[in-house]
Amino acid sequence: MTDTNDDVDLVLRTMARTIVDNAEEFAQLDAVAGDGDFGFSLRNGFEVVEADLDSFDHTSVGALLKKVGFVIAGKVGGVSGPIWGTAFMRAAAAAGERTRLTGPELIEVLRASITGISQRGQAELGDKTLLDALVPAVDSLEASIAEGFDDGGVAAVQKAADVAVAAAEATLGMLAKRGRAAYTGERSRASVDAGATAIGVILQDISAAWRDSRQGAGQ
Amino acid sequence: MTDTNDDVDLVLRTMARTIVDNAEEFAQLDAVAGDGDFGFSLRNGFEVVEADLDSFDHTSVGALLKKVGFVIAGKVGGVSGPIWGTAFMRAAAAAGERTRLTGPELIEVLRASITGISQRGQAELGDKTLLDALVPAVDSLEASIAEGFDDGGVAAVQKAADVAVAAAEATLGMLAKRGRAAYTGERSRASVDAGATAIGVILQDISAAWRDSRQGAGQ
């Protein structure tokens, strides 16, 4: 297993690239029942993350994630700034000064993010937000870790990503209870949630990068 | 020959109806290179003429035309109010207290209108205004009257109307020197003049009404 810090760096880099590349698409998803800014807002933060990542403090997982959280809170507007910023800051606090995380520790960090999002947005599972993709994906990862694996987690990450995509698709038909889509009431059922869909797309890209890194390591 | 006053009444009635019926079409003609109000503006006056014509002073041609001129000046906005108002008032002054006009007297009255329009609008023949249909039509009528006729003028009026239509069509390609179309410079050549076209349409309807009245009289 590589250093967790390197993995976090890889994940952040992948995520940032995916968000920058998909800014318009994510914004378009938000336009259907929302206000069409989601992808642009996220990009405003993650393009800075991507550009400056090398200069961020990499001495610990917590230090790195905290810096990312600050950039997001500083640059991203709308609900996504506080939500994603809080997610990274809570993850940072949970990870602390460690440079390596065990599987269960990783899940703990992800759960801290989820709790942060939930508290910050006063949103629960089923409210039709990004939580509806993120929570099942983390559940899936937790189960895979409990079962154990010998491929460096390649299959487990892919499975989590697939779960996220399916869960995001399943937001179609759900009634939005949080976010701007909630203003449209029953009309919100007609579209998928933008945040949940973005989580699926991001996890798929992370999974591909993870596979490459593990295969690269294996050669 | 019927009483001129009755003929004037018939012409006014016909004209008013034509203008009310064609308000949108005339406005549309003005929209191409102008501001699209021409037909609506004229209608604002002529619908009052039509509604109230019976109550107007019919003791003389001059009295009747003067009243029409006042209504137009009172109700019609844009360039058409002063132009058409002046046309009727100058015609009224030329016709005076007569109740019958000879052919040459009629031409004199029409010439007074034309002079009025020309002075009020500072427009000359060839400037691409309604004068470019009206003047040739009056020229034609004058020639027909000079030649003489025995059909009550049915053919003469029709000929004048046809001349007006052809002259109106010939405004296509002309450079507008007066009116709003003049602002567009060379671009004004691409369309016919709204006022000239309206004169053609009005004269055709007057000609039809004239024929009906003469045939009715002949039966």
Place this chain on the structure above:
Amino acid sequence: MKKFVNDPRQFVPEMLTGIQLASGGALDYDPRYNLIYRADAPNDNKVSIIQGSGSGHEPAHTMIVGKGMLDGACPGDVFAGPPVEFVYETSKLLYSPKGILHLVNNYTGDRTAWEMAKEMCEADGMKVGALLVDDDVAVKDSTWTVGRRGVAGNFFVIKATGAASENGAELEELVRIGEKVIASVRSMGIALTSCTPPERGTPLFEIGDDEMEVGIGIHGEPGRERVKLASADEIVDILLDAVVGDLPYSSGDEVALMINGLGGTPISEQYLLYGIAHRKLADQGISVFRSYVGEYCTSLDMAGASLTLLKVDNELKELLLAPAEVSNRIF
């Protein structure tokens, strides 16, 4: 047609009713002549100032009737100057012993109606002054043309003469001041879309998604030329070149700079244009004495903007800064 309207033929009267009701008693409305006027007009101690072009240019001119501005406005229908009768009757109703000033925009329709009415007033023994506003540099001005149009620069003629009249200036003095403003003010506009008169219900012209009309009038009549849509920077260059070069304005001049929205362009874009124009003028050594950003003279729902420059001296500065009150206010 995407408009808030009942019977389109009642568009103007219903709008005027709204202006009167919104005024809290400051304005009266005479529906016979589309006339909005100050409830305290005529005032024996001041020259009355009136105007009336077509409707559809709001806030010009019915919404800028008030203290320090117009005493009355009697517009015609949408894009049609007022009938002679409106002008004549308004002049009589608002006549002050100090005289009455006619502010006329240079369109043949407006001019002929106002000239005829002026003659009628003078025949009645009234003292009438007249000013012809013609600030639009998009139109070639020569003796054989119809001359320049009056557009947004008209605001400054009203503001200056209105302030002076409030101070008790005589009619001749107002004419002098007005002529000074007219000699110092120039405008040009660009349209991104057409506009839709309520009674017509469809746009006056078609325009491609990647096109704009340069030198547009304020009645949906086509502009000087149609060109490819350009960036805000390029558009300001086009406008400034035409306007600055016309008077011309030159280094060391102090100006009032107006960015006027044509009706459908949001205020955010107007301020964006303003910022660019302000900086480009500074680069040419022309300094802005005062800014005017917003809708002053519109063309219904047209997306577009015009730029107006007024060269100011101490007299005009003072008149521009004088207080005024109109129904079209923020607070």
Place this chain on the structure above:
Amino acid sequence: MKKFVNDPRQFVPEMLTGIQLASGGALDYDPRYNLIYRADAPNDNKVSIIQGSGSGHEPAHTMIVGKGMLDGACPGDVFAGPPVEFVYETSKLLYSPKGILHLVNNYTGDRTAWEMAKEMCEADGMKVGALLVDDDVAVKDSTWTVGRRGVAGNFFVIKATGAASENGAELEELVRIGEKVIASVRSMGIALTSCTPPERGTPLFEIGDDEMEVGIGIHGEPGRERVKLASADEIVDILLDAVVGDLPYSSGDEVALMINGLGGTPISEQYLLYGIAHRKLADQGISVFRSYVGEYCTSLDMAGASLTLLKVDNELKELLLAPAEVSNRIF
């Protein structure tokens, strides 16, 4: 996209630059936080009042910074509330020893950012008051929903607290006044068209030529329902039913009546709506103390309008009538 814009990502900064330049030195601009603020702020003798929602609602809120109104506004990008950092840094920059008041529109994004920033400020020992504006009756208000949106009624919260703050009121007093306004103000809007964010370049939703969105938000998010386009009279009925019935306002009440244009609707139509609403209110025995017609809180270039009622008492009347100065002015 038919907009005056250079690089769409620079839309907000270029607009803010225009606001600063147009202010004649009355306002300063800090590009780090999209911050427009009074050049004389903070003032030790008054509580500072700040706001910042998404951009695209101009004149709200950057154009209503000034004497008797906001001390500063730090909006986010178009339709995105400001990042926490903008709010925190603005609060520090404009902090007065008398405290600072946060005016927050009730959107999750705005609220979370402002709450986080408030906690950060308080951790620094700052005295912060907060008001949550939620006047839009189109949205169902209950504990399990996100609650009502803050829309045009926000203007009155700013006007009242701004005037009181100018008079030296303490922070607690401002919170009391603001809460009174919030408890007395209700709004609803109708859209005839969608709107186009500059960076997106296409309208946020499609809408038929014969349709309108009732209960529209101010971010292009769809409204309560889509119905057939109706006459101005019917539209005012829909708006008044929803708004009057909500508080409810009743016979004998005195109100401020606002018709707010959403950006693409010309002022002529706004006054037409105003006249209808004024008369219909009079029919119900509700009298208008003061009218507000124009653009107060827009949604970019959306054609549409909202109606706001504020029930006034003597205290609010006085605050509404107090003088104020903002960059977005006529004279």
